[in-house]
Amino acid sequence: MTAPSLSAPFVEGLQRGEIRYQACxxxxxxxxxxxxxxxxxGSAQLEWRTAGGSGRVYAMTSVAxxxxxxxxxxxxxxxxxxxxxxxxxxxxHASPDVRIGDPVLAHFxxxxxxxxxRFTKEE
Amino acid sequence: MKQAYxxxxxxxxxxxxxxxxxxxxxxxxAQKALDDAQLGRADIDGVLCGYATTLPHxxxxxxxxxxxxxxxxxxxxxxxxxxxxxxxxxxxxELVRTGRCSNVLVVAGENRLSGQARDSAIQTLxxxxxxxxxxxxxxxVPAYYALLASRYMHETGLTEEDLAEFAVLMRANAARxxxxxxRSAISAKDVLASKTICAPLKLLDCCPISDGAMALVVSxxxxxxxxxxxxxxxxxxxxxxxxxxxxxxxxxxRDAARRAFEEARLQPADxxxxxxxxxxxxxxxxxxxxxxxxxRGGSAQRVxxxxxxxxxxxxxNTHGGLLSFGHSxxxxxxxxxxxxxxxxxxxxxxxQVESRTRAFVHADGGVLSSHVSLVLARxx
Numbered sequence: 477m478t479a480p481s482l483s484a485p486f487v488e489g490l491q492r493g494e495i496r497y498q499a500c501x502x503x504x505x506x507x508x509x510x511x512x513x514x515x516x517x518g519s520a521q522l523e524w525r526t527a528g529g530s531g532r533v534y535a536m537t538s539v540a541x542x543x544x545x546x547x548x549x550x551x552x553x554x555x556x557x558x559x560x561x562x563x564x565x566x567x568x569h570a571s572p573d574v575r576i577g578d579p580v581l582a583h584f585x586x587x588x589x590x591x592x593x594r595f596t597k598e599e
Numbered sequence: 600m601k602q603a604y605x606x607x608x609x610x611x612x613x614x615x616x617x618x619x620x621x622x623x624x625x626x627x628x629a630q631k632a633l634d635d636a637q638l639g640r641a642d643i644d645g646v647l648c649g650y651a652t653t654l655p656h657x658x659x660x661x662x663x664x665x666x667x668x669x670x671x672x673x674x675x676x677x678x679x680x681x682x683x684x685x686x687x688x689x690x691x692x693e694l695v696r697t698g699r700c701s702n703v704l705v706v707a708g709e710n711r712l713s714g715q716a717r718d719s720a721i722q723t724l725x726x727x728x729x730x731x732x733x734x735x736x737x738x739x740v741p742a743y744y745a746l747l748a749s750r751y752m753h754e755t756g757l758t759e760e761d762l763a764e765f766a767v768l769m770r771a772n773a774a775r776x777x778x779x780x781x782r783s784a785i786s787a788k789d790v791l792a793s794k795t796i797c798a799p800l801k802l803l804d805c806c807p808i809s810d811g812a813m814a815l816v817v818s819x820x821x822x823x824x825x826x827x828x829x830x831x832x833x834x835x836x837x838x839x840x841x842x843x844x845x846x847x848x849x850x851x852x853r854d855a856a857r858r859a860f861e862e863a864r865l866q867p868a869d870x871x872x873x874x875x876x877x878x879x880x881x882x883x884x885x886x887x888x889x890x891x892x893x894x895r896g897g898s899a900q901r902v903x904x905x906x907x908x909x910x911x912x913x914x915x916n917t918h919g920g921l922l923s924f925g926h927s928x929x930x931x932x933x934x935x936x937x938x939x940x941x942x943x944x945x946x947x948x949x950x951q952v953e954s955r956t957r958a959f960v961h962a963d964g965g966v967l968s969s970h971v972s973l974v975l976a977r978x979x
Contacts, residue, residue: 481731483730487731509729509732509840509843510732534750535749535750535753536746537742537746538798539738540795540796541797542737543721543737543739544722544737555736555737555746556746557842565843566732567732567746568736569736576749577753
C-alpha cells in the first residue's frame with residue numbers, strides 16, 4: 477500500500493464537500509497549501525481542519541485561453557485566489573462578477589470527473 | 600578568492616528551427632561561445648547545462664558533452680525554471696573563484712516551439728503550480744501571472760496601459776537584433792487590442808514560445824582587453840506556488856538583489872544597464888520595481904520618460920527580452936546576460952549603446968518563486 481500524499485486530506489475533503497486546511501497544533505497558525513512543517517514556528521505537529529467556506533477575493537483572472545481541450549469547453553472562466561476567513565489562501569473558480577476584496581462563499585461543482593470549488597459573492 | 604569573467608558568448612537565431620533538436624541547438628550556441636572566447640574543446644573543464652522540456656534526459660550535461668566532444672572535470676545540469684540561466688552563471692562563477700575550474704561552458708537550448716504541440720508545452724509549464732490545489736482548476740502559467748498581476752495592479756495602481764509600454768519597448772529593441780523571434784513594430788494600442796489570454800494579460804503581454812539556444816563561457820582569465828567580471832551574485836527562494844506568496848513587497852527579488860549588490864560592493868545607483876527577466880509584461884514591471892530601479896507602481900513612467908530606452912540612462916534588455924527576442928526555456932533566460940555582456944564589452948554591433956560599465960541581471964523561475972541576481976562589471 478502506498479502512503480497517502482501530503483495533500484490527501486484536502487483532496488478527500490473536496491470529495492465530501494469540505495474545504496480543509498492545515499493548522500499547527502503547537503502555535504495554532506493556519507497555512508496555505510500543504511507542508512511538512514509549520515511555516516510560522518517550524519513544528520511538524522500539524523492537523524487538518526475544516527473551513528467554513530467564506531472569505532475575500534485576493535486575486536482574480538478570467539481565463540480566455542484554456543490550457544487543455546477539456547477546459548476549452550468551459551472558457552472563458554474566472555479563477556480566483558480567496559483568502560479564507562480562517563487565514564489560508566485557496567485557488568478556485570469564481571463567478572465572473574467577483575472583484576478583489578469582495579466577500580465570497582465556496583460552493584462545489586463537478587468537472588472532468590473531479591469536484592472543484594467555485595466562489596460566488598456572499599450577499 | 601579569484602575573480603570570474605565572462606569570456607565569450609554565443610546564440611542561435613530564435614524562432615522556428617524545424618527539425619533541429621535540443622542538442623543540435625545547444626551545439627550551435629556552444630560552438631559560437633567557444634569561438635568567441637577563442638578557446639578549444641580541451642580548454643573547457645566545466646560544463647553546466649539547463650534542462651530541455653523537449654529532451655527530458657537524466658544526464659543532459661554528459662549527453663551534450665559526449666555529442667559535443669568535451670571531457671570536462673565537472674559537469675551537471677540544473678533545473679530552476681526561468682532562473683536556471685542566471686543560477687548556472689552564479690555557480691560557474693563559484694567554480695572558477697574556488698579554483699575548481701578554469702573555463703566553464705554554460706549552455707542551454709531547446710526546440711520548445713517546433714518540438715511539441717503548443718498545448719503540450721503549456722501543460723508542461725503549468726506543472727510549476729500545485730498539483731492538488733492549483734493545476735486541477737485549469738490553471739496555466741499565464742493564469743498564475745494574471746492572478747499575480749491582478750493583485751499587484753490592485754495594490755499599486757499599475758494599469759494595462761502601463762504594462763503595454765514594456766511590450767512596445769521590447770519589440771522596438773528586438774527590431775534591432777537580427778536574431779530575434781518577433782521583430783515587427785507594435786504600438787501600445789496593438790498590445791491593448793490583442794486578444795485576451797488571461798485577463799488582464801493579453802497576447803502581446805506574453806512572451807512567445809521559441810526554438811533557440813544560448814551559451815556563455817565563464818573563465819578565470821579574461822580573454823579580451825575589456826574584461827567583464829561577474830562581480831556579485833545572490834539568490835532568494837521564498838515560495839514555490841502562487842497561492843503561497845506571503846509578501847507582495849518582497850517576492851524574493853529584493854533579497855536576491857541586495858545579496859548581489861553587497862557582494863559586488865556596489866549599489867543600484869552604480870548600475871548603467873539592466874537585464875531583467877520578462878516572461879510577461881507584469882514580470883518586468885514587478886522585478887524592476889522590487890529591485891529598486893523604479894518606485895512601486897512607477898516603472899511605466901520611467902519607460903514613457905525614455906529612461907529604459909537604448910539611448911536612455913538605463914538601457915533595458917536591448918536584445919528584446921523574452922517578450923520579443925523570444926523564450927526557448929533556459930536559453931531565453933540566458934539571453935539577458937548574453938546581451939549585457941555584449942553591451943558592456945562594446946561588441947553589440949549596430950545595437951551598441953553608449954559606453955556601459957555595470958549591469959544588473961535578474962531572473963525569476965516559477966511564479967516569481969526563485970530569484971537570481973548578478974552584477975556584471977567592466978574592468979578596463
